[in-house]
Amino acid sequence: MSSTASDLTARARIRDAAIALFTERGIAGATVRDIAQAAGVSSGLLRHHFGSKEGLRDACDEWALARVAELQIRFTESQAIGPITPEVVGMQQYLVRSLMDGSPRGLAMFAQTAARGEDWLASTDLKTEDARAFVAVLGAMKLGMFLMRDQLSSVLGEDTGELPGYLRVLRASVEIFSQPLLTPEQADLARKTLDRHGNL
Numbered sequence: 065m066s067s068t069a070s071d072l073t074a075r076a077r078i079r080d081a082a083i084a085l086f087t088e089r090g091i092a093g094a095t096v097r098d099i100a101q102a103a104g105v106s107s108g109l110l111r112h113h114f115g116s117k118e119g120l121r122d123a124c125d126e127w128a129l130a131r132v133a134e135l136q137i138r139f140t141e142s143q144a145i146g147p148i149t150p151e152v153v154g155m156q157q158y159l160v161r162s163l164m165d166g167s168p169r170g171l172a173m174f175a176q177t178a179a180r181g182e183d184w185l186a187s188t189d190l191k192t193e194d195a196r197a198f199v200a201v202l203g204a205m206k207l208g209m210f211l212m213r214d215q216l217s218s219v220l221g222e223d224t225g226e227l228p229g230y231l232r233v234l235r236a237s238v239e240i241f242s243q244p245l246l247t248p249e250q251a252d253l254a255r256k257t258l259d260r261h262g263n264l
Contacts, residue, residue, distance in 0.1 A: 077103040078099065080103070083158045086121065086161060087158045090165060091117075125159075128155050129159070132156075148230070156210060178199050217229060
């Protein structure tokens with residue numbers, strides 16, 4: 065993960081190196097020594113800035129979530145997709161890895177994302193009987209596109225973790241979300257069927 069010229073402090077270099085290694089190896093697979101070496105600093109300096117690997121991971125999560133939130137807010141306000149750079153793709157990959165490592169932090173991060181989604185949903189005209197389920201399932205569906213990178217890459221014949229394949233997946237998702245897959249009658253019938261099952 066590259067930093068801008070104004071963000072090349074030791075703390076930022078450590079954070080960027082950690083994000084890259086956490087993404088590549090998983091949280092458990094990236095050691096403090098490896099991260100410090102990749103950042104060009106000592107393990108002692110890493111601990112001085114972040115206290116521990118867990119503290120570093122928290123800082124990476126917070127930074128990555130803030131960056132993604134900025135992009136989401138920009139899209140919500142302008143309805144225009146901003147530049148999709150390798151940094152944006154890398155940030156998405158990091159967040160997916162962090163969310164899926166099974167830790168309490170990953171679960172808390174997904175809950176935080178769902179809470180933001182509920183705020184967004186409340187500002188729209190979308191109708192739902194269960195706002196929490198709506199945003200949580202939508203988030204899980206979107207994550208699935210990135211969790212199944214290997215399967216999608218195999219079917220599409222290109223790496224969906226790199227920009228051309230990543231953009232192809234996003235275009236497909238735009239097409240899917242831009243048109244209803246059920247008629248109003250089909251949706252109503254499905255809801256009534258589910259209601260019956262819920263009353264058994």
